[in-house]
Amino acid sequence: MTNNAPADDRYVVHRLANGLQVIIERMPDVRSAAAGFYVCTGARDETPEVAGVSHFLEHMMFKGTSKRSWREITIDFDAMGSSYNAYTSEDRTVYYGWVRRGDIERQIELLSDMMRSTLPPAEFGTEKNVILEEIAMAKDNLDHLAFDFLQEQVFAGHSLAWPVLGYESTVGSLQRDRMGEYMQRRYAPNNMWLVVAGNVDVPAVITVAERCCGAWKTVEDASRRTPPPVHKGVGKLVVDRFRQQIVALTFPSVSARDPRAETVAAAVQILGGDNSRFFWNIVQKGIAPRAGAHHLDYTDSGVFILYGSCEPERADALLEAMRNEASRICSEPVLEREVERVKNRRRTSLAMDAETPYCRLTQLMDDMECYGRPRTVEETLAEVETVTAKSVHEYLQAFPIDREGYLISVGPRDWPEAG
């Protein structure tokens, strides 16, 4: 069954009888191809006592199937010369491999086999140690620590508040059978997509998908996602051993599915991208070596983030400069030429991304998540063209960033002082 694709013969969306959607973009001019499974599961789908299970499970998916041992999985990837990996976020888990065009069907077969891991008991304890090392490593990274703290504060009371890696306590006590139960519910074909981009033979891809994934059983999972609250306030985490202070401000914003997504992206660039107001008025004023803006978005919520890192005694100056710029962009409409410059860069970036199957794979996954269908580069470009100074202004009127927001401080200084 083929449907839901753009009216463009480069794209095919094929749905298997069990609900697995196969999304294909043909790129006849390239020498490579990429394939990946998008699993609609992540930290936000966990219960508190198993925090970190999605990420731990991602590791375990490499550890063995009924056909392959962990050693055979890695050997088969490397025998193709694949550039492969996996990652877990709050709302997705992705496995991918990028290979020469002639190897794409083998790549899909291998990834498909992995998706039916047996979670080998003998590997569970060893991999748990690897995860605990990853958690320790994250604690030595100020940015990682600050981002986890920001999520914990801004989304307090919601599953988006806990870290993707989980906690030593939850990972340490996690049992294999709990992981298996979670996998069974979440790694169902109706909760996953197989995405393929590159120089591929479409019928051959569909055939291999049918053969490798067609027997997977559909599961109706009763658990549902709910939008998080977006709090305001002040949160500080004092960590003596760091030398820098991270300062961030967050404000409620639109979700990734909102039609204003490109407008928000333009606002982020004008305020905190290259050649931005933050660059000239904060970094190039010597206040902080790093200052920027970011839009953290999920399918049902979004947060506009202003951030910077500086020497602790400069935290007040950094905060004041960020608030000044936030206030200015809300009160004085941005200029049309500022928007045009951002759009010009975006056009070039889209053309660059359109060259490589891996970049297209990533974009197609985002498109499926936000729009439920793949989009052509031209369609994305058309959306970029609709952004204007007026649309940026209207967005900032609807979601102002010159208010209290949530102030986050992480670093050696006990700042801001109470009161």
Place this chain on the structure above:
Amino acid sequence: MIKLFHDVLPNGIECGVAEAAGRHVVSFQVRVLAGHVNEPVDRLGLARIVEGTIDKGTPKRSAQELSDAFDDIGAVRGAGSGRETTTFTCTVLPEHLDRALELHAEMLRTPTLPSKAVEVNVELARQELTALQDDPQGLVEKHITPRAYGPVLGRHPLGEPTTLNHITRSDVEQFWKAHYHNGRIVAVFAGPVGPNAAADLLGRHFDGFGERRAQGREAQEFIFTPGRTHVIKALEQQQMAICWPGVDATHLDFPVQQVALGILSGGMSGRLFTEVREKRGLVYWVSAWQDTPRGVGMMFLGASTTPDRCDETYATMLREVDRLSEDIEDDELRRAVTGLVAAHDTRGDSTRARCVEIGNDLFFFGRPIPLEEKVAKLEAVTINDVRRYLAEHRRDQLCVLTLGPRPLSASGCVSPAAVEAAQ
């Protein structure tokens, strides 16, 4: 189909082109053959200050106007100072290539180098040195590099607080005058641009830019200092890096070294990942890589782990290096070669990646290297080649740097033999 061209233009610029007619973007890189090795010893960090100041205005445009002009054509730019070179890389839609190169020429040839911008860049570099204290892997690199390469090649891009304090606008201007000229420029293009068009653009925009005579192509003094150093720092994990000399990028055995590294750390089936992480669960991150300044090659091993596992991790890594010369199998050699060859096809679909690759070819070899030639050399590597290479480049003298709560055990760690016995 990619066609390669190379020439030294009448104006002194060395030019390389990877013409790929069907691409929708064009990338170019202007590489100035001057970097941290060219800094006066009391002005360390200067090359980076020059790179950060050079786009802060010209007689025609203020700093912001120059950035705006690049944005008007949607230029996606990058710049960075390195040990021996400073690079300016740019990708644009093909119709904007002329303008992009014109703006680069304006920036590189007529910078006003404002005093205020120099002061700000010095201040930012000083703050980044502070920030480096929060970056464990960056700190390891900072500490091991001078021991691996000596006081010149081992310089850190950010310099030192004391040397940064001395840098003035006059220093920046002198460095620019001495090093930014056609005789030190290597310019490469990739995408829908041919050699004549590239030569024409470089002629129109760069003719008469300073000294034409080729400079900056000599290898630098290299001093390797074996030994073990520990830097105490409050961290959850212990960081470690180990290095020893290998061969440089132009050496006949360079493909052999690449394959040996591939066997050790080319993918998840590589020996380090398999033995250190997958079998023992000692680390999340472990890797091996090479670093190749001009005329020098250095092999590195790196990992981070909690302090109690540090000695075992260290010994296991070295054991795997030693084991390489004992029991390489044909399958793993083929996998390593395949990984290296396949990367040319996958990453090579990116025009920007092609551009960077040809830039490196010109830097090391003085000519673009056809893909077929690179692939043939890799595919010719045999098990005996790897064994011979390992015999000739033994890891008997190591430079070891650890960073974290405690040093490696005083007795020299768990011995590799003990690790083997425990297997």
